Amino acid sequence: MRIGELAEAAGTTTKTLRFYEEQGLLPPAERTPSGYRDYTPDVVGRVDFIHRGQAAGLTLAQIGQILEIRDRGNAPCGHVRDLLDARLADLEDQITQLVELRDTITALRDRADDLEPETCSADQVCRYL
Amino acid sequence: MRIGELAEAAGTTTKTLRFYEEQGLLPPAERTPSGYRDYTPDVVGRVDFIHRGQAAGLTLAQIGQILEIRDRGNAPCGHVRDLLDARLADLEDQITQLVELRDTITALRDRADDLEPETCSADQVCRYL
DNA sequence: GTTGACCTTCCCCCGTACTGGAAGGTCCAG
DNA sequence: CTGGACCTTCCAGTACGGGGGAAGGTCAAC
Structure with missing residues (x-):
């Protein structure tokens, strides 16, 4: 999937997805020969996970920690x-x-x-x- | 009073007082011949007012509006x-x-x-x- | 006369989660 | 071969309430 499709599927914007990648919440995507980001569909789930974390009031930094632990193969x-x-x-x-x-x-x-209004004078x- | 005394008296910092002045919450202070800000003691009350406004959850911009109305001689x-x-x-x-x-x-x-812990595997x- | 505390302006930085826009490359339809 | 939709990077800005630190001036004590 290209970044626009992913954004649509995950209910966000391309700007935000690039921002998540920059912040380490999404792994650097594969690139097509021409340099376009090329996502596998399972990344939608990862973005959804981020959204659920936000809905629970976690910061992106905290969500990033959880994903990092998960990506290392441990149960977070x-x-x-x-x-x-x-x-x-x-x-x-x-x-x-x-x-x-x-x-x-x-x-x-x-x-x-x-x-009384008069007791509330400007001085x-x-x-x- | 110099700015350091005012800061101490009002429970804040010189940085913050200059910031308030810049934001229009405090009127430009008188200056000594050498350029130091020279405050009258009643400014302490004004800074306290700002703090009470903040404690009530108002933004500095809102507090500024109130002070502006008051400074024009109207009851805010x-x-x-x-x-x-x-x-x-x-x-x-x-x-x-x-x-x-x-x-x-x-x-x-x-x-x-x-x-069960096992149901919570990393994959x-x-x-x- | 020199030390140290205080003051001045200046500009940049913090965190949070993005958003906007410029300048340029790519891809596909007509 | 041209137009439009999409993509790329990079730089800058939003709101909020300040904080950090440089470079320099001032004042009182010793």
Whole structure:
């Protein structure tokens, strides 16, 4: 397959595929005599794997690590499990912080309704922050 | 105050203060005859305001808008309220998405415990993704 | 008078995941 | 043999909030 076909099959762009190759997520493709990249169809699966990793909130660097382990012939499951565990812990933190932030902002916001317009004059610091 | 004192008082760095000035968040400071920036102590409050805005999840550009309105002598409260409302809506979306992501990853993760190590061989796509 | 801490401007760099565009080569249909 | 669609490399830019470090000026203490 040429790069355009692969991009279509995998739901991405040629730019992105070249970028993945440059980042080490895709192995350098075979080339036709004229220099075009020539992919085997199984690369579609690899790109899908990358997309699933992204959907799980992993960075390209982390996905690259997993693929590297797999390419060396080892089972990356342990590493993936560790990454997912770490990602879960991060998510819990992020959610906690966002909820706190939401509550803080809601409280700030609700104070607005108690203010007379005149108490909110320009020579005072705005009450909301 | 010189820039180093202001940085210390406001809990930031001289680099950041010059960056804020460049971005229009701080007005160009007075200069001593030798060219040093010379701040009045009330700028500490302005930097604190910026920090509170950041803590509320506003971007520097949004904080800059608020300060600009305030500097023109108007009460920015209405604008701040709008920004906070928009930020609240964003937060709700972000929280929803993160919770979904967490549940997805948890489900992926829990599948791990049902797998025999042998079923997770290297020649198969890792089960977790 | 010299050391050291501080200040100035300047430009480039970090990470993240791409995207845009220029200049040129290739392939196939008409 | 020409047009258009595709491919190649390379360079640069996006948004965000700064950080690093060079080359040079200034100020107070010793």
